[in-house]
Amino acid sequence: MSSRSFQAPTGTRDVLPPESARWRALIARFDALATLAGYGLVVGPMFEEVGVFQRVGESTDVVRKEMYDFEDKGGRHLALRPEGTASVVRAYVQHRPTPPWKVWYCAPSFRYERPQAGRYRQHHQLGVEALGAADPELDVEVVALARALYDAVGLVRVTLLLNSIGDAVCRPGYLDLLEAFLVVRNARLCGEHRLGARQNPLRVLDCKRPECRETTADAPRIVDHLCEACAHHFRGVQEGLSSLGVAFVLDARLVRGFDYYTRTAFEFQAEALESAQSTIGAGGRYDGLVEALGGPATPGVGFGIGIERVLLACDAEGVLPVPTTGVDVWVVDVTGTGAAGALAWALRRAGIAADRGFDARSMRAQMKLADRSGARLALIVGDEEQRSGTVSVRDLRAEGDQQVVARGEVVALVKELLA
RNA sequence: GUGGCCGUAGCUCAGCCCGGUUAGAGCGCCGCGUUGUGGUCGCGGAAGUCGGGGGUUCAAAUCCCCUCGGUCACCCCA
Numbered sequence: 001m002s003s004r005s006f007q008a009p010t011g012t013r014d015v016l017p018p019e020s021a022r023w024r025a026l027i028a029r030f031d032a033l034a035t036l037a038g039y040g041l042v043v044g045p046m047f048e049e050v051g052v053f054q055r056v057g058e059s060t061d062v063v064r065k066e067m068y069d070f071e072d073k074g075g076r077h078l079a080l081r082p083e084g085t086a087s088v089v090r091a092y093v094q095h096r097p098t099p100p101w102k103v104w105y106c107a108p109s110f111r112y113e114r115p116q117a118g119r120y121r122q123h124h125q126l127g128v129e130a131l132g133a134a135d136p137e138l139d140v141e142v143v144a145l146a147r148a149l150y151d152a153v154g155l156v157r158v159t160l161l162l163n164s165i166g167d168a169v170c171r172p173g174y175l176d177l178l179e180a181f182l183v184v185r186n187a188r189l190c191g192e193h194r195l196g197a198r199q200n201p202l203r204v205l206d207c208k209r210p211e212c213r214e215t216t217a218d219a220p221r222i223v224d225h226l227c228e229a230c231a232h233h234f235r236g237v238q239e240g241l242s243s244l245g246v247a248f249v250l251d252a253r254l255v256r257g258f259d260y261y262t263r264t265a266f267e268f269q270a271e272a273l274e275s276a277q278s279t280i281g282a283g284g285r286y287d288g289l290v291e292a293l294g295g296p297a298t299p300g301v302g303f304g305i306g307i308e309r310v311l312l313a314c315d316a317e318g319v320l321p322v323p324t325t326g327v328d329v330w331v332v333d334v335t336g337t338g339a340a341g342a343l344a345w346a347l348r349r350a351g352i353a354a355d356r357g358f359d360a361r362s363m364r365a366q367m368k369l370a371d372r373s374g375a376r377l378a379l380i381v382g383d384e385e386q387r388s389g390t391v392s393v394r395d396l397r398a399e400g401d402q403q404v405v406a407r408g409e410v411v412a413l414v415k416e417l418l419a
Numbered sequence: 420g421u422g423g424c425c426g427u428a429g430c431u432c433a434g435c436c437c438g439g440u441u442a443g444a445g446c447g448c449c450g451c452g453u454u455g456u457g458g459u460c461g462c463g464g465a466a467g468u469c470g471g472g473g474g475u476u477c478a479a480a481u482c483c484c485c486u487c488g489g490u491c492a493c494c495c496c497a
Contacts, residue, residue, distance in 0.1 A: 010488070061495050065420085083497085109497075114420080116491060125497060268497095279497060306497025334455070363455050371457035382455050396457070 011113075011121030021323045022314075026307060027106050029152045030126045034104035037145055039128050042103040044087050046110075050079040055292050056086045057258045059200055066111040080110035083258065084304050085286065086293070088129045093295035099132020106307075118277035118309045127283075129302035131290065136236030139264045139285060142301050143237075144246050146268060146281050149305065154319030157271035158280070160247065163223065163254035164234040165202070167262040167287065170227035175201055177220045188215040205253045221252040233263055256282065260289040264301065270309070272316035280313050281305035327353040328418055330370035330396075332380045334363050339381040343391065343410065350411045352418065371396060377417060379410060393417070 008014055015023055031041075050069050057063035062082045069079035081087050084107055092101060108124050115121060128145060130138050143160065150158045166174060178201045182189065190209040205216055226234060241248055248266075256265045265284040273280075283303025290298035314320040329347055331354060333340035340356040347354035355373060357366045363382065370378040380392040380402075391410045395401040395417070405413050 007488075066495080111496075113495070114493095115489085119496070123497060127497095276492070277496075282497065304497055309497055330457095332456080362450090364451090364457075365449085367457040369457085378457080380456070384455075392456085394456075400456085402456085 009121065011115035011119075013120065018322050018325060021325045022311065022320060023307065025320065025323050026153060026310065027126065030104070030106070030149050030305075033145060033148050033152060034128060037102075037141065039102045039104040039130075039145075042088060042091065042105050042129075044091055044105070044107070045081075046108060047078045047080050048087055048090060050077045052086050052090045052293065053079055053082060056260050056289065057083075059259055062111055062258070066113050068110045068112055081107070082111050083109055084125050084127045085129060085258070085260070085289070085302055088302075089131070089286075089289050089293050089295075089300065092129075092131050092298070093290060093293050096295075099298065100138070101131045102128070103130075104128045109304075116277070117275035118273070118306070118312050120308060123309075124307040125304040126307060127302060127304040129300060131300040132298055134233075134287065134299040136233045136264075137240050139233075139237045139301050140240030140244065140246075142283065142303060143241060143248075143266055144244055146283070146303050146305060147246050150268065150280075150310075153310070153314060155270070155272075155310075155313055155317055156319075157317060158313070159249055159269045159271060161251040161254050161267045161269060162238070162241075162248040163251050163265045164226060164230060164237075164263050165255065165261060165265050165284075166222055166226050166230050170225060170230055171222070171262075174220065174222050174225040177225065178202070178205075181219050182216075185215050202255045206255045216253075223250070223252055230263055237264055256284050258286075260286040260292065262287045266303070268305075270313035270316070273309070273313055274316075275312075277309060278313075279306075280309045324374065326374040327355040328375055329354040329377045329379060329414060330373050330375040331356040332363065332366040332370055332378055334360075334366065334382050335386045336360055337381075337386060339386065343379055343381070343407075346411055347414060350415065352411070352414060377414060379414070 034041075050067070053063050053067060067079045067082050069077065071077055084105060087107075088103060088105065104127065106124065106126050108122050110122050112121060113119065126149070128142060130142055143162075147158075147160065165171065182201055182204060188211060189204060190207060190211040193204045193207055193212055204212055205219065207213070207216075223234070238248070238250075251267075254265050254267060256267075261284040263285045266282065267279050268281040270278050270280045281303055283301070285299065285301040287299040289300060290296065311320070329352060331340045331343045331347075333343075333356065344354045344356045355375070357369045361369075363380075367378065376395070376397060378394045378396055380394060382392075385391055385404070389407050390404050391407055392402055392404050393410065393413060403413075
């Protein structure tokens, strides 16, 4: 008792059983959906050279002030991944798989920020990235895949917000327009944006304060100033979603946090979440990112879904209950002859989930464990069974149904009873 | 990074405002209720440096300060 104890670092948490079974269920559904759509799993490093992320988000807080960066023993400047896309794109540039390259991932992201409801310093994202095709139908597929996950877990109150933020051809001109609009009305913006409007005018549109909302109510909208190519692409996305029956709401104010987005930007909002963090998934197209990371000009589109937030939304809607897990059979052994281990493994080899107690506890105590485990059957080996080479098989759900069988026939009987 | 609220057994909490003998409850956990059998019930038990540090006081879980942690909001974002 001389040493103090430790706890998980601020903003991180342990996901333990039985709660963790829910995580597994969610991930398994995403795995299934992504696989059905032809996406392969990509597993990559949790950290990269800082440049990978810096090149990608110079103007976002996530990269500027929230990164966990450090120097390793070899003097390399590394950073824990603050988001998923940059790493995957780096992998694409490094390995040059044949496009179109469609992958999915489940990985932690790290951001140094003050934790609050639905916001952690380590959170986990399910995501996909599809590189090498500029087709709006790919945007549609990606968006529909995210939607499919929400459907699969039973979420109903989820709204898809959609916007196009143009590209290198049309956005600069629009930004000039917007800036001119804001400069004239600078005094009417909120304190936060009065000075910052020039740095990133798009941010002002995203501001939630009433001053900014009102002032920008009739601001020029990017969707009215898209170049023909972007406008055409955006129409394609909307038509594609509509024909698939994926409902969406156009939101001209929608801006993504990272610099690399072009054209399509989307966000899924959980209406059931009261907290400030109600975005349960977001993504978009990033046609300039591969080039920014040193690869050949390659279009791409993807999204990230926050596992913790989706689960909060599930709580709010009362869906995706924690799955009941546990073994089917519990082995009770008071002989101390190793019968418990032998029987448990015989069952496991036959594909039957089985567990047992340890520390030579009393029959009563072991029966209690069996009961608590939720197992359907208890196998009991006492002195009598030991002597006669048998096992008592007790049905824990019935009124005390118990039968005695020869050891060699236990597995067969258990199989029959569980069927 | 800024601000509000909170921090007592594994969990949920009472006690704190009006400082004072061995800090409580429920749940959970462990044991027992005779001969080898769980789920109900009964009895008993273990478990807390009252987040940590400092201060005030004869005396602090109770008052003050700092700190760490949690939570909520801003910012930002999944």
